[in-house]
Amino acid sequence: xxxxxxxPRHKITKRGQNVTFRCDPISEHNRLYxxxxxxxxxxxFLTYFQNEAQLEKSRLLSDRFSAERPKGSFSTLEIQRTxxxxxxxxxxxxxxxxxVSSYNEQFFGPGTRLTVL
Amino acid sequence: xxxxxQHPSTLSVQEGDSAVIKCTYSDSASNYFPWYKQELGKGPxxxxxxxxxxxxxxxxxxxxxxxxxxxxxxxxxxxxxxxDSAVYxxxxxxxxxxxxxxxxxxxxxxxVKP
Numbered sequence: 107x108x109x110x111x112x113x114p115r116h117k118i119t120k121r122g123q124n125v126t127f128r129c130d131p132i133s134e135h136n137r138l139y140x141x142x143x144x145x146x147x148x149x150x151f152l153t154y155f156q157n158e159a160q161l162e163k164s165r166l167l168s169d170r171f172s173a174e175r176p177k178g179s180f181s182t183l184e185i186q187r188t189x190x191x192x193x194x195x196x197x198x199x200x201x202x203x204x205x206v207s208s209y210n211e212q213f214f215g216p217g218t219r220l221t222v223l
Numbered sequence: 224x225x226x227x228x229q230h231p232s233t234l235s236v237q238e239g240d241s242a243v244i245k246c247t248y249s250d251s252a253s254n255y256f257p258w259y260k261q262e263l264g265k266g267p268x269x270x271x272x273x274x275x276x277x278x279x280x281x282x283x284x285x286x287x288x289x290x291x292x293x294x295x296x297x298x299x300x301x302x303x304x305x306x307d308s309a310v311y312x313x314x315x316x317x318x319x320x321x322x323x324x325x326x327x328x329x330x331x332x333x334x335v336k337p
Contacts, residue, residue, distance in 0.1 A: 148312050148327030162322045197266055210323030214266035
């Protein structure tokens with residue numbers, strides 16, 4: 107399977123605990139995105155990496171959230187001190203950006219569904 | 224700020240009929256407009272997209288039209304089948320920006336009745 111993969115697929119945690127999600131993008135895709143999707147809504151942008159550099163973060167990404175892409179391949183999203191409002195589907199997408207004039211076909215993974223009790 | 228409005232929120236059609244979903248966007252610099260299909264428990268799947276230098280694109284039973292002046296674009300599905308039932312999302316982005324982040328609409332739940 108050469109698509110975007112995410113692990114775990116489901117995570118149930120208690121309020122106040124830390125959680126970490128992993129995303130493996132399509133091989134050779136240099137751009138990686140994290141989105142959050144709540145029930146009945148479209149995905150909302152959280153953050154963007156070009157190779158290992160985190161180039162944009164949404165206002166939605168509070169200081170409890172941190173994302174990394176240490177070697178420009180897989181990425182992790184960590185949420186510290188989880189709150190019930192963090193319950194959502196966390197989606198990862200990747201694309202092959204080829205310069206500032208490139209269009210941006212993004213391919214999504216299956217997501218990680220987080221439930222905070 | 225950047226915003227994408229999508230209508231209708233739900234759409235029910237008989238098998239074989241056509242379905243149309245409409246979106247409007249606020250950022251006049253947007254130049255790439257993908258459509259995604261999302262089935263229950265799965266991530267969004269890219270089904271068709273259109274760039275700002277064309278007005279229409281077709282792929283078998285699916286077509287997308289773009290009106291840059293009015294800042295709206297639409298998805299047309301002809302000869303609908305039960306397997307077309309899903310949630311559909313439109314999105315817009317500045318493809319030439321440094322990030323290419325997608326701004327999504329709220330989604331349309333399409334039900335195709337056999």
